[in-house]
Every structure is written in structure tokens, then in C-alpha cells.
Amino acid sequence: MSTITNIVYLLSAVLFIIGLKNLGSPKTARRGNLxxxxxxxxxxxxxxxNKQILDFTYxxxxxxxxxxxxxxGARKVQMTDxxxxxxxxNGLGGGASALVASAEYFQLSGGSTIIVLTTxxxxxxxxxxxxxxxxxxxxKLQGIMRGAPITYGAQxxxxxxxxxxxxxxxITFVMNPSLWIILMVIIGLAAxxxxxxxxxxxxxxxxxxxxxxxxxxxxxxxxxxxxxSNNVLIISGALVGASGLILTKIMCVAMNRxxxxxxxxxxxxxxxxxSGSGExxxxxxxxxxxxxxxxxxxxxxxxxxxxxxxxxxxxxxxxEMAEILMARGxxxxxxxxxxxxxxxxxxxxxxxxxxxxxxxxxxxEVINDDFQNTDVVMVIGANDVIxxxxxxxxxxxxxxxxxxxxDQARTVMIVKRSLSVGFAGEDNPLFYDDKTxxxxxxxxxxxxxxxxxxxx
Ligand code: NAP
Numbered sequence: 001m002s003t004i005t006n007i008v009y010l011l012s013a014v015l016f017i018i019g020l021k022n023l024g025s026p027k028t029a030r031r032g033n034l035x036x037x038x039x040x041x042x043x044x045x046x047x048x049x050n051k052q053i054l055d056f057t058y059x060x061x062x063x064x065x066x067x068x069x070x071x072x073g074a075r076k077v078q079m080t081d082x083x084x085x086x087x088x089x090n091g092l093g094g095g096a097s098a099l100v101a102s103a104e105y106f107q108l109s110g111g112s113t114i115i116v117l118t119t120x121x122x123x124x125x126x127x128x129x130x131x132x133x134x135x136x137x138x139x140k141l142q143g144i145m146r147g148a149p150i151t152y153g154a155q156x157x158x159x160x161x162x163x164x165x166x167x168x169x170x171i172t173f174v175m176n177p178s179l180w181i182i183l184m185v186i187i188g189l190a191a192x193x194x195x196x197x198x199x200x201x202x203x204x205x206x207x208x209x210x211x212x213x214x215x216x217x218x219x220x221x222x223x224x225x226x227x228x229s230n231n232v233l234i235i236s237g238a239l240v241g242a243s244g245l246i247l248t249k250i251m252c253v254a255m256n257r258x259x260x261x262x263x264x265x266x267x268x269x270x271x272x273x274x275s276g277s278g279e280x281x282x283x284x285x286x287x288x289x290x291x292x293x294x295x296x297x298x299x300x301x302x303x304x305x306x307x308x309x310x311x312x313x314x315x316x317x318x319x320e321m322a323e324i325l326m327a328r329g330x331x332x333x334x335x336x337x338x339x340x341x342x343x344x345x346x347x348x349x350x351x352x353x354x355x356x357x358x359x360x361x362x363x364x365e366v367i368n369d370d371f372q373n374t375d376v377v378m379v380i381g382a383n384d385v386i387x388x389x390x391x392x393x394x395x396x397x398x399x400x401x402x403x404x405x406x407d408q409a410r411t412v413m414i415v416k417r418s419l420s421v422g423f424a425g426e427d428n429p430l431f432y433d434d435k436t437x438x439x440x441x442x443x444x445x446x447x448x449x450x451x452x453x454x455x456x
């Protein structure tokens with residue numbers, strides 16, 4: 001039985017890796033998800049059979065309750081709330097690893113090796129930090145807690161002190177495994193550390209933190225895999241740990257920030273509030289009719305989607321508008337910024353939902369040189385990713401972030417509800433540029449009006 005189990009584990013591991021590879025492109029992402037799900041199912045079924053668990057009652061009850069919560073949660077959650085859902089999933093994953101490792105500790109019959117005890121301590125530590133940190137990330141994103149960084153003097157010193165205490169207690173625990181109380185103190189300190197590490201991080205950086213916590217949950221699972229000698233848990237945990245780290249790095253590079261800056265610099269605001277520069281600037285309000293006049297005369301149009309597109313759920317009507325323009329011989333492309341929206345790949349998922357052809361989607365590096373030869377750039381619910389202040393305003397949270405060069409196009413149309421700032425809290429000078437047409441309104445409503453005028 002053990003050989004069959006290991007072969008199935010190996011098959012699962014291979015499927016996980018192929019699944020991850022497939023997730024790298026929007027074209028193959030669905031297949032990647034499916035392969036990873038099959039791998040997980042295989043791993044779970046073969047583990048249950050191998051361990052010859054005599055009483056499946058709790059497992060079946062757990063499966064029914066868990067599946068029901070998961071299915072209802074996944075169906076109900078809005079696309080824009082997806083980061084919160086991921087945060088909670090990460091947290092629960094970390095918590096589960098910590099619980100399994102703790103349960104294993106209480107089953108130990110003495111004579112455990114240093115390696116087993118060390119991995120128990122590590123699993124409990126990382127799992128608990130992930131759980132409490134993810135709860136704070138969830139609360140910040142859900143608006144239960146203030147999104148702005150919460151800071152106090154000697155913050156890093158206090159965190160350092162807690163880490164030192166945990167290391168000391170961890171060594172003491174490994175040397176004296178019968179002292180279970182030490183493990184409990186480690187759990188308590190780890191929970192505090194998770195909270196204290198996430199509260200100073202601003203709401204705008206939360207997706208990066210979630211990706212990092214995702215990586216931690218993988219590491220906790222891998223450590224638990226060592227505790228219970230389960231190969232597939234070690235492999236899948238390591239894969240989650242590594243891919244979470246890679247994603248964190250990709251996001252940091254896209255925002256031109258170091259991970260240290262994200263974690264310790266307390267950058268960011270609650271998001272969505274006015275920048276309060278106090279300066280009076282003038283913008284002209286344009287209508288759907290004005291927009292259509294411009295579009296009808298254009299030969300090339302680049303659409304830049306952003307977070308507001310997701311809020312308004314305007315992807316389907318936007319796709320309809322693009323189809324009409326293309327049918328009239330206008331060249332239409334979509335420019336995708338790596339951190340547009342609120343999670344990596346957010347815009348790709350949104351546009352895929354509306355069946356926008358992948359061939360029309362272009363990454364920032366590929367399309368940035370095209371803007372100067374483009375007649376109309378249509379910005380739908382995006383703000384930070386086109387904010388030219390990122391190039392020169394040194395005291396801005398956006399400074400240094402590569403942006404889409406929308407300002408280089410001949411005409412810029414911006415569809416949003418007001419002049420309010422984006423997630424990074426920075427005023428956008430492009431709104432006040434002479435070549436910019438501000439189309440104020442909800443993205444879905446405004447694009448629907450444009451489509452009606454186009455069809456009239
Ligand atoms: P953004 O800067 O947050 O701006 C979105 C704009 O959408 C807002 O200014 C808002 O303006 C508008 N909006 C909201 N609801 C709307 C609606 N119903 N109809 C029309 N417009 C609406 O978004 P972004 O340009 O996509 O930039 C993403 C930000 O998130 C960046 O700062 C990025 O660094 C950060 N971030 C993203 C990720 C990621 O993985 N994607 C990770 C980390 C950080 P109004 O209120 O005036 O309508």
C-alpha cells in the first residue's frame with residue numbers, strides 16, 4: 001500500500017507542478033487550476049485510504065461543513081473582495097498546519113528526535129503567524145480595521161524582542177519536549193507577532209502581504225509534512241512557499257519597491273480619499289456623445305482597465321464596445337498593468353470572463369512604446385497605473401512605479417466617478433491635462449451610454 005501511496009503522491013506532485021506552470025498564462029490558467037484540483041483530490045483520497053482511518057465520521061462531517069462554507073463563500077464573494085477571501089484561506093491553511101503539528105506533539109510517546117521537535121515548533125510558529133497576520137489583512141481589506149498603517153515608537157524593536165523570545169523558547173522546547181506549556185507560549189507570542197507585523201502595513205500594500213502570507217502558509221504546511229512524514233505535504237507546501245515568494249517579488253518589482261520597504265516603511269493610506277492639495281484645478285466634463293465623436297475618428301484605441309472596471313462590473317459592455325469599434329476598422333488593444341486592480345492577474349481574469357481574446361491583451365513592457373502612436377487611450381476605472389506623478393514626485397507612495405504611458409497618446413479619455421485619488425492616495429495630474437477628456441460616471445453606465453450612441 002505504501003508504494004502505491006508514494007506513486008500517487010509523486011503523480012500529485014507532478015500535476016501540481018504542471019498546474020502551476022499552466023497558471024503562468026491566462027490561456028492555460030483554467031487547465032492549471034483543474035490539474036491542481038485533481039492532484040489535491042488524489043492526494044487526499046490516497047492519504048485517507050492509506051492511513052486506514054477507522055472512523056470517518058468526523059472527516060465526513062468536516063467535509064460537508066467545509067465544502068458548504070467554501071461553496072457558499074466562493075459563490076457569494078464579489079470579484080473585488082477576492083483578496084480578502086485569499087487572506088482568509090491563507091490564514092486557515094496556516095492555522096490548520098499549526099493544529100496538526102500541535103496534535104502530533106500531544107501524540108508523541110517520548111524519544112522524539114530533535115528534527116521532529118524542531119519542525120513541530122516551526123510549523124506551530126509559522127502557522128500561527130500566518131493565521132493572526134491574515135486575520136489582520138482580512139480586517140484591513142474588509143474595512144473592519146483602518147487601512148492606514150498603524151505605527152508606534154520602537155515597533156521594530158518590540159518585534160525583534162518577540163522574535164528573540166520565540167527563538168529562545170523554541171530551543172528550550174526542543175531540549176525539554178515534555179514542557180508543553182512552552183509550546184503554548186510560543187503559540188501566544190506567534191499570534192501577537194502576526195498581528196504586530198501586519199498592522200504597520202498600509203492597505204495599498206496588503207495584496208503583497210497576502211502573497212507573502214500565502215508563502216508562509218506553504219512553509220507551515222511543508223514543516224507539518226516533516227512532522228507527520230507526509231511527502232506530498234512537504235512538496236506541495238514547498239511549492240506554495242516558493243510560488244508565493246516569487247509572486248511577492250513580481251509585485252514588488254511592478255511597484256518598484258523592495259520587500260523590506262513594503263514590510264517596514266509603513267507606506268499607504270486608507271485609499272480613495274482626496275489628496276487634499278488644496279489647489280484649484282479645472283477639468284472639463286465630457287459626455288458619451290463627445291467620446292463617440294472622438295472614437296469614430298480614431299484609427300487606433302488602447303483600453304486601460306483598472307480597479308474601477310471590476311467595481312462596476314463593466315467588462316461585458318466594454319467588450320461589446322470594443323467589438324463595435326473593431327467592426328468599424330479601428331485597431332483596439334488592451335494594456336494590462338501588472339498591478340492594476342487589487343490582485344495579480346485581476347484584469348486578465350475580468351476580461352477573460354467577458355471573453356476578450358487573449359491576443360488583444362498586452363503587458364505593459366510590450367505596449368508602452370505604442371502609446372505615442374495611438375489616437376485614443378480609454379482609461380476605464382484605472383488611476384494609479386497611469387499616474388505620471390510616479391515618474392517625478394519623490395515624496396509620493398507611487399514614486400518609481402513603472403506606469404502605462406497613457407499620457408503619450410494623442411487623446412486620453414478617463415472614465416471614473418470623480419476626481420478622487422486611487423489606492424495609493426496620490427492626485428493624478430493627467431486628469432487636468434489639456435488632452436484629457438474626463439467622462440464622469442460609473443464605468444458600466446458610461447460605457448453602456450457610449451455603446452448606445454455608437455449603435456444609434
Ligand atoms: P486605483 O488606482 O485604485 O484606481 C481605481 C479608480 O477606479 C479609482 O480612482 C476610482 O475613482 C475608480 N472607480 C471606482 N469605482 C468605479 C466605478 N464604479 N466606475 C468607474 N470608476 C470607478 O486602481 P488601479 O489604477 O487599477 O491601480 C491599482 C492599485 O492597487 C495600485 O496602487 C497598485 O499598486 C495597488 N496594488 C495592486 C496590486 C495587484 O496585485 N493588482 C497589488 C498591490 C497593490 P472614482 O472613485 O473617482 O470613481
